[in-house]
Amino acid sequence: MDVKDGKTVKGVNFVNFRDAGDPVELGQEYSRQGADELVYLDITASYEGRKTFTELVRKVAAQVNIPFTVGGGIDELCDVERLLNAGADKVSVNSAALRNPQLIEAIAANFGSQVCVVAIDARFEDGTWRCYRSGGHVPTERELFSWAKEAQERGAGEILFTSMTHDGVKDGYANDALAVLHDTLSIPVIASGGAGSKEHFRDAFLLGKADAALAASVFHFGEIPIPELKNYLTKEGICVRI
Amino acid sequence: MQVAIVKYNAGNIYSVDCALRRAGVTPVLTDDKETLMAADKVIFPGVGEAASAMTYLRAHGLDRLIKELRQPVLGICIGMQLMCRHSEEGDVDCLGIFDVDVKRFRSDSPDRKVPHMGWNTVTDIDTCMFPPELEGQYVYFVHSYYAPVCDYTTATAEYIHPFSAALHRDNFYAAQFHIEKSGSVGEAIFHRFLAL
Structure with a gap:
């Protein structure tokens, strides 16, 4: 769930937002439906927006009975402490983390690798996966696979890889890149960007060898009910919590 | 009903507090001896490191107090590990309520990552502590250390090898998994404990 000014939004290729509701209510509904984890991403950058987001995190913790990850606007260790x-x-x-990779080490040392998810937004261009920062707006010199490896070595507990090439297109996850990440890393990889059908989830697990798959709009707009998806994955031989 | 949460230097107390509120009780977070002794139920939760937690508990006299409690006590995650005899984490002697030593997971393959993190099933559950429907259900784990299966085991999970997902002795109950994060299954476990 991308959250702006206390509301959930979902970007299509990182622009053009559509309103998809109250983040706390959505979280409770997803828990009831059988989601295994939730991710809340603060896409407001202002100081006021951050305070609102922290309050929202408290409300989510009070109402939602499954684990959740929060991100967006985390610059230093005190932001991590505030959100935890x-x-x-x-x-x-x-x-x-792209600007200051030592932040990963600091989070791991202070709170443990298990709380430290390194999110990577990357776009396939000129034959290489280029990492972007600032919500996908600013290209960096980093390349996906080497950056993911470095993040792991610095203490990341999980990699959340969003393919900007696939995000919002609903034509499947970046399975080739996911499979390379799986073979490169020893920490879990969460696939993000591109879910449009149940088969796409299956492929992320079987072809992309992802440890988990994240999706937003197909759930927000009820296009794929989670129980139906999980039953389908079970039939396809993928081990999921029912 | 008065439910007390043991206050010490461990994290993630807020989530447990929220889960108990959702279960219909308003817990107090306290390290006050009288309040803990007088509570109907005591919760001993936490995320942290065993040696520093034990140092804190001893410095505040909570180590002896917890062992002397007579009402139902529920340890969660590191709380459960601290209720064991010894922990390999920081090589520290713990409360000794459960006569078993906590060990570190040693991975046997690159696919078996430590910490053991995520949803996993529990089996061989003992209905003295859990609703019978828990058998085979998924609960949420985050841990690098574990208590081996022993006489006190009331639920077993398997990661690398079988280990104790829960323990019970007299009025002491404990779960390695995060009851507060285990969805509706976790809620049923809290209801069961609060009804003891």
């Missing part, structure tokens, strides 16, 4: 104290189970860092 508000009840988040994990934090995801993206731009700040």
Whole structure:
């Protein structure tokens, strides 16, 4: 769930937002439907927006009975501490880790690798996966696979890889890149960007060898009910919590 | 009903507090001896490191107090590990309520990552502690250390090898998994404990 000014939004290729409701109510509904984990991403950058988001995290912790990760706007260790104290189970860092990779080590040393998710937004261009920061707006010199490896070595507990090439297109996850990540890393990889059908989830697990798959709009707009998806994955031989 | 949560230097207390509120009780977070002794139920939760937690508990006299409690006590995650005899984490002697030593997971393959993290099933559950429907259900784990299966085991999970997902002795109950994060299954476990 991308959250702006206390509301859930979902970007299509990272632009053009559509309103998809109240983040706390959505979280409770997803828990009832059988989601295994939730991710809340703060896409407001202002100081006021951050305070609102921290309050939202407290509300989510009070109402939602499954684990959740929060990210967006985490610049330093005190941001991590604030969000964990508000009840988040994990934090995801993206731009700040690209700017200051030591942040990953600091989070792992202070709170443990299990809370440290490194989110990577990357786009396939000129034959290589280029990492972007600042919500997909600013290209960096980093390349996906080497950056993911470095993040792991610095203490990341999980990699959340969003393919900007696939995000919002609903034509499947970046399974080739996911499979390379799986073979490169020894920490779990969460697939993100591109879910449009149940088969896409299956392929992320079987072809992309992903440890988990994240999706937003297909759930927000009820296009794929989670129980139906999980039953389908079970029939396809993929081990999921029912 | 008065439910007390043991206050010490461990994290993630807020989530447990929220889960208990959702279960219909308003817990107090306290390290006050009288309040803990007088509570109907005591919860001993936490995420942290065993040696520093034991140092804190001893410095505040909570180590002896917890062992002397007579009402139902529920340890969660590191709380459960601290209720065991010894922990390999920081090589520290713990409360000794459960006569078993906590060990570190040693991975046997690259696919078996430590910490053991995520949803996993529990089996061989003992209905003295759990609703019978728990058998085979998924609960949420995050841990690098475990208590081996022993006489006190009331639920077993398997990761690398079987280990104790829960323990019970007299008025002491404990779960390695995060009851507060285990969805509706976790809620049923809290209801069961609160009804003891």
